Amino acid sequence: EIELNYRLKWLFNTSVAGDIYADAKGYFSEAGLKVHVREGSPEKNAINELELGHADFGVASADQVIRALDKGAKIRVLAQLFQVNPMQWIYRADQPRIKTLDDLRGRNIGITFGGNDETVMNTLFAKAGITSKDVKITGVRFDFTPFFKREVDVWPVYFNSQGVILKDRLEKEGERVYFFNPADFGVNFVANSVISSEKVWKNRPEVVKKFMDALLKGWEAAMDPANEADVLMEVKKQDKESNDELRRLQLIATRELIKPSAGVKIGTMDVEAWKQTEAIMLNEKQIKKPVHVESVLKQ
Amino acid sequence: MLFRRIYQFLIVYSIGLISLLLIKTALSLSDYVIPGFGLILETFQEVFDTYFLDAMNTMSVTVLGQCVSIALAFGVGIAGRRSSWMGSFIKVTAYNIQAYPIVALAPIIFILLGDGFISRLLIASMICYFPLLLSVLGIMATPVEDIEHFYIITGRMRWQLEVKIRAFENLSKLTTVISGSATLAMAGTIVAEFIAANAGIGYSIRVALYQSDLAKILIALFLIGIIISIYQGCLETLGEQIKTRWSVSKGGNPR
Amino acid sequence: MLFRRIYQFLIVYSIGLISLLLIKTALSLSDYVIPGFGLILETFQEVFDTYFLDAMNTMSVTVLGQCVSIALAFGVGIAGRRSSWMGSFIKVTAYNIQAYPIVALAPIIFILLGDGFISRLLIASMICYFPLLLSVLGIMATPVEDIEHFYIITGRMRWQLEVKIRAFENLSKLTTVISGSATLAMAGTIVAEFIAANAGIGYSIRVALYQSDLAKILIALFLIGIIISIYQGCLETLGEQIKTRWSVSKGGNPR
Amino acid sequence: MHLECKNLNFTYPENDVPVIQNLSFLIKNPGFNAVFGPSGVGKTSLAKLIAKMDTHFTGTIVTQDMDIILYSYNQERLPGWSGTGSHLDKVTPEGKHPLKDQLIDIFELKPILRSRFSKLSMGQQNRINLVRYLLQDFDLLIMDESLANVDEKLRETIILSIKDLFADKMFLYISHNLMEVSSFCREILVFGKPSGNKTCSIIQGRDYIKGYAPDKQSLDRTMLEIMNAV
Amino acid sequence: MHLECKNLNFTYPENDVPVIQNLSFLIKNPGFNAVFGPSGVGKTSLAKLIAKMDTHFTGTIVTQDMDIILYSYNQERLPGWSGTGSHLDKVTPEGKHPLKDQLIDIFELKPILRSRFSKLSMGQQNRINLVRYLLQDFDLLIMDESLANVDEKLRETIILSIKDLFADKMFLYISHNLMEVSSFCREILVFGKPSGNKTCSIIQGRDYIKGYAPDKQSLDRTMLEIMNAV
Numbered sequence A: 001e002i003e004l005n006y007r008l009k010w011l012f013n014t015s016v017a018g019d020i021y022a023d024a025k026g027y028f029s030e031a032g033l034k035v036h037v038r039e040g041s042p043e044k045n046a047i048n049e050l051e052l053g054h055a056d057f058g059v060a061s062a063d064q065v066i067r068a069l070d071k072g073a074k075i076r077v078l079a080q081l082f083q084v085n086p087m088q089w090i091y092r093a094d095q096p097r098i099k100t101l102d103d104l105r106g107r108n109i110g111i112t113f114g115g116n117d118e119t120v121m122n123t124l125f126a127k128a129g130i131t132s133k134d135v136k137i138t139g140v141r142f143d144f145t146p147f148f149k150r151e152v153d154v155w156p157v158y159f160n161s162q163g164v165i166l167k168d169r170l171e172k173e174g175e176r177v178y179f180f181n182p183a184d185f186g187v188n189f190v191a192n193s194v195i196s197s198e199k200v201w202k203n204r205p206e207v208v209k210k211f212m213d214a215l216l217k218g219w220e221a222a223m224d225p226a227n228e229a230d231v232l233m234e235v236k237k238q239d240k241e242s243n244d245e246l247r248r249l250q251l252i253a254t255r256e257l258i259k260p261s262a263g264v265k266i267g268t269m270d271v272e273a274w275k276q277t278e279a280i281m282l283n284e285k286q287i288k289k290p291v292h293v294e295s296v297l298k299q
Numbered sequence B, C: 001m002l003f004r005r006i007y008q009f010l011i012v013y014s015i016g017l018i019s020l021l022l023i024k025t026a027l028s029l030s031d032y033v034i035p036g037f038g039l040i041l042e043t044f045q046e047v048f049d050t051y052f053l054d055a056m057n058t059m060s061v062t063v064l065g066q067c068v069s070i071a072l073a074f075g076v077g078i079a080g081r082r083s084s085w086m087g088s089f090i091k092v093t094a095y096n097i098q099a100y101p102i103v104a105l106a107p108i109i110f111i112l113l114g115d116g117f118i119s120r121l122l123i124a125s126m127i128c129y130f131p132l133l134l135s136v137l138g139i140m141a142t143p144v145e146d147i148e149h150f151y152i153i154t155g156r157m158r159w160q161l162e163v164k165i166r167a168f169e170n171l172s173k174l175t176t177v178i179s180g181s182a183t184l185a186m187a188g189t190i191v192a193e194f195i196a197a198n199a200g201i202g203y204s205i206r207v208a209l210y211q212s213d214l215a216k217i218l219i220a221l222f223l224i225g226i227i228i229s230i231y232q233g234c235l236e237t238l239g240e241q242i243k244t245r246w247s248v249s250k251g252g253n254p255r
Numbered sequence D, E: 001m002h003l004e005c006k007n008l009n010f011t012y013p014e015n016d017v018p019v020i021q022n023l024s025f026l027i028k029n030p031g032f033n034a035v036f037g038p039s040g041v042g043k044t045s046l047a048k049l050i051a052k053m054d055t056h057f058t059g060t061i062v063t064q065d066m067d068i069i070l071y072s073y074n075q076e077r078l079p080g081w082s083g084t085g086s087h088l089d090k091v092t093p094e095g096k097h098p099l100k101d102q103l104i105d106i107f108e109l110k111p112i113l114r115s116r117f118s119k120l121s122m123g124q125q126n127r128i129n130l131v132r133y134l135l136q137d138f139d140l141l142i143m144d145e146s147l148a149n150v151d152e153k154l155r156e157t158i159i160l161s162i163k164d165l166f167a168d169k170m171f172l173y174i175s176h177n178l179m180e181v182s183s184f185c186r187e188i189l190v191f192g193k194p195s196g197n198k199t200c201s202i203i204q205g206r207d208y209i210k211g212y213a214p215d216k217q218s219l220d221r222t223m224l225e226i227m228n229a230v
């Protein structure tokens, strides 16, 4: 049995259902692997851990990957988990619907300075010719009070986790919400993907194959509506904090992002989206030179 | 002492809670900004078990972290008590590291130590030790000349003795600071869990924050408060006993 | 004193940096995990101006925050020095609030005060004041009987006088703690900026953290370190002057 | 004005043996009186009981017509934040400033009024401390070795002046100087050796006042009497 | 063995007036000597210079054949974490335990060995402090009012025993008790009044030893001589 460490990008919750399920249902051990699935946080970075040898596989967002490549890290992208970026904006339904980018004008928009949403929003602004005079930008933190108190109109959330919670919370008070998804306006910024170091990729191809097969099998199974109850039970074991109903809604939302339609194979690389992501980052001066990210994507 | 602490905490907490609820009513804020009393109670029943275990988990790290930081503070305080170059260098190091907020150091700590138990303990101790250090430094740097004179002039002074004399003369100050620093160890542990961990009440707070669930946070605060009150009550009782055992009614007493 | 502090800081920082670079070389890590010296230098030129202004911005809040927390610590310390019910109640309140990590309290603070300057100042002072409080409490709760006796038996004792006597007798401890707490005020301000603000070096650190840009973090740490060294050097010099002005060579001295 | 103890008993909480056992005495009228006895016999303890600094005794202490009882001792310190002179000023009640100046003269304190207390010699510290007590309103002042570190000559001047200036007050002077006690005190409460049969007696001192002519023989007699009582 | 000062001058940094001005004296041979003079004249200051606790003086201090010089004073304290007896044990050098027991007897310390220092009476504190110094190796021991709060009778016993037991050591005894100094000391360094023409002279004391028969006349003469020198 081969022991492996797998570092997630964030805490255990429904949006990592596949990772949890693959472990819980024994897909890893069937492949002869013993995988320690570990939670992540902004301070704990999968790419660092790969280099330091603390982890063998990990989850990182595309911008992390591109930045790391820019700085000479040797990593490989093995699978793109999210086909649609969960990074979206929520707004109340009693406000005019955002049908075109121009509808952003005059709104008070929340942005996490330094975060992905800033990069994405800046790109959208550039696309629509919106300048800082046309909108009001408010820096956001982790708590939603300004949005609750209607001080900010359009608030960045992860569609399948916080988005679900907020939606639920507001609906309880009789308020309906919409989500603003940048992909609908032509900005495809890639989100979480499974990565490993080049060393592992080159030296242990059979382990990589076994791991990825098991993992993707886990994800496929987890996203299968037939397994819903079972998946929710496994997630609940790890994530005791939210209630059952919320988790169910989160799982449905996650499914939309991971497997938008039955035809899409989980883990499919959207190479054009990767290229666009790199272009955006280069444009925003987040990297110094082109890194040709497509060269590290497993095809 | 102990019971007093607990019911005093309950008063404090109630005042806080009632103020929040008053604000809620006054500004007619909805449940998602400030949860109503019913919701809080409901959440309490829902998460009490888990949170209690989490808080106990945190507590165990707190105790250990406090021990480490006491050791650390005394180590650095004793080494840095002299006004020599080395003493001042040690102080500068200790001070500078402290000025760096833990959030900025965390990535470096994780790179160097991984993200296991050690990192969590280190972060907890780092937050707790500095205030201790300040007091220890202050105490250790102030000579007690009317006691020390004999040992100095007869050439018997060793650093251990010097430390013992100064610590003993300032026993009540030290016990105040040490039992007070328990709260800092707790806060430190929670912060460590917040950024590092996979367990403990700090972790639960992070998740609750992520869900913007103020009711859960209020319950976590309640548990933290009650546990720290008990722990501190115990420490203080212990401190009193040490003081009476060592019988410190000192110098000043008119004879 | 001041210059010593600065070059001692430079030594500390260099040691830290060199260790990191050694680790980088030893494990042949990429610039992403630990930036190379060239990259650090380049980043330095790039961000120095902005970061310096940010750090000065932070500094201004730090100074104000420290003043607030000194006032707060003395206020609470003096009010809580008696072992009466009220004194112990005030202590329990102060201790409990401290046990709550700021990350958990922050949402409540933001709900109540918004996320402007006031919140930032409040968080900075809250982090800084507690260690001060511990020392002040310890000092204020210890009688100096051979001085106080006269005032007590002649019925002249007022609380102001009591506080003055105890503060004066422990002047060197107090100045150590106050000048040391500058680093805490700084750390507190940075944490506040980290979680709340859109300005200051703490905010810059958060952005750098999101971008996993350790080079920027290292530069921020450098600026924080150098500024805190200067500030603290000044405070210490001031403290020395106050001490010599008030001429504290006290009791113990063989006469 | 009288000071009386009846069947006084006192034990320190952590000790088994009583320090004061069945003590009874009576000192009447104002005057400069003394408490005398071997080291460790309980003089300071008694003084603190009289000054009401400790109330865990049995028996009675009657301090008739004496409202303000002050206890001073030779290891007190003045706060260090200003010169001793300005401290004196601050604690001098309204209207007593002429008295203050007079005492400063008698105690030879003029040259040190600008110094901090911690910089003074032991005898200087003793004197400045005693002066501030004398400036207060009091009926009974207990001086526990308050002049122990002052030279004999100056001590004599000081005692004689105190007797002169404060003739209507009662004093209890605790001192180890036999000659001094015998010469200048009116009634002397003498404690016997703790190991002995531990009684206590009151002996009449010579009670010399300013401009006295020493009478060597009667002084010797008093001294002998005291020595026998110890 | 001799102690000599030549043209000694000393001023405290923050003062303008020197405390010691052009002081010269010579004390030869072991023995129990004294320093006497009015309060604030500079006795303690001189003692600290001799004990090398301060070196900011001009002139020379010769301490020939005296390697270990100890300075003790009456306001020292012992640490409080254990009884005085166990502190004494700890600071008693190898082989001096019999001496320790002897001194405890002479100083009448037996009953208080189990008490903490802070619980002792002033005289008891004085005695326990002095005993620990006597147990050390020393050539010159300066006792700055070390027995100031002990009663005269016990003080006499103590001084006579010290002279007996430590005949080959030099002592400098700083005291305000004229009779005692005159009786028991060999050479007495008398400081004049600071306001006067401030000279200093050495006067021979009676140097009584154990079992002495007091010679009242010559003692009175010595005392007078000293009084004139002050």
Ligand SMILES: Nc1ncnc2c1ncn2[C@@H]1O[C@H](COP(=O)(O)OP(=O)(O)OP(=O)(O)O)[C@@H](O)[C@H]1O
Pocket: B255, D012, D014, D015, D019, D038, D039, D040, D041, D042, D043, D044, D045, D046, E112, E115, E118, E119, E120, E121, E122, E123, E124, E149, E150
């Ligand atoms: N706070 C205390 N706790 C316990 N015992 C004490 C305390 N203070 C004094 N004693 C003991 O009580 C006895 C009497 O002490 P006290 O100070 O009254 O003596 P004294 O007559 O003033 O002696 P001296 O002349 O040496 O000052 C001594 O044996 C002393 O050890």
Ligand SMILES: Nc1ncnc2c1ncn2[C@@H]1O[C@H](COP(=O)(O)OP(=O)(O)OP(=O)(O)O)[C@@H](O)[C@H]1O
Pocket: C255, D112, D115, D118, D119, D120, D121, D122, D123, D124, D149, D150, E012, E014, E015, E019, E038, E039, E040, E041, E042, E043, E044, E045, E046
């Ligand atoms: N640390 C000091 N700084 C400044 N002046 C001092 C200091 N110590 C003593 N003095 C002054 O020096 C003079 C001599 O002091 P010293 O203590 O030597 O006197 P002394 O002869 O021992 O008197 P006493 O018999 O009262 O103890 C005094 O006027 C005193 O005020």
Ligand SMILES: [Mg+2]
Pocket: B255, D043, D044, D045, D144, E121, E122, E123
């Ligand atoms: Mg006494």
Ligand SMILES: [Mg+2]
Pocket: C255, D121, D122, D123, E043, E044, E045, E144
């Ligand atoms: Mg002196």
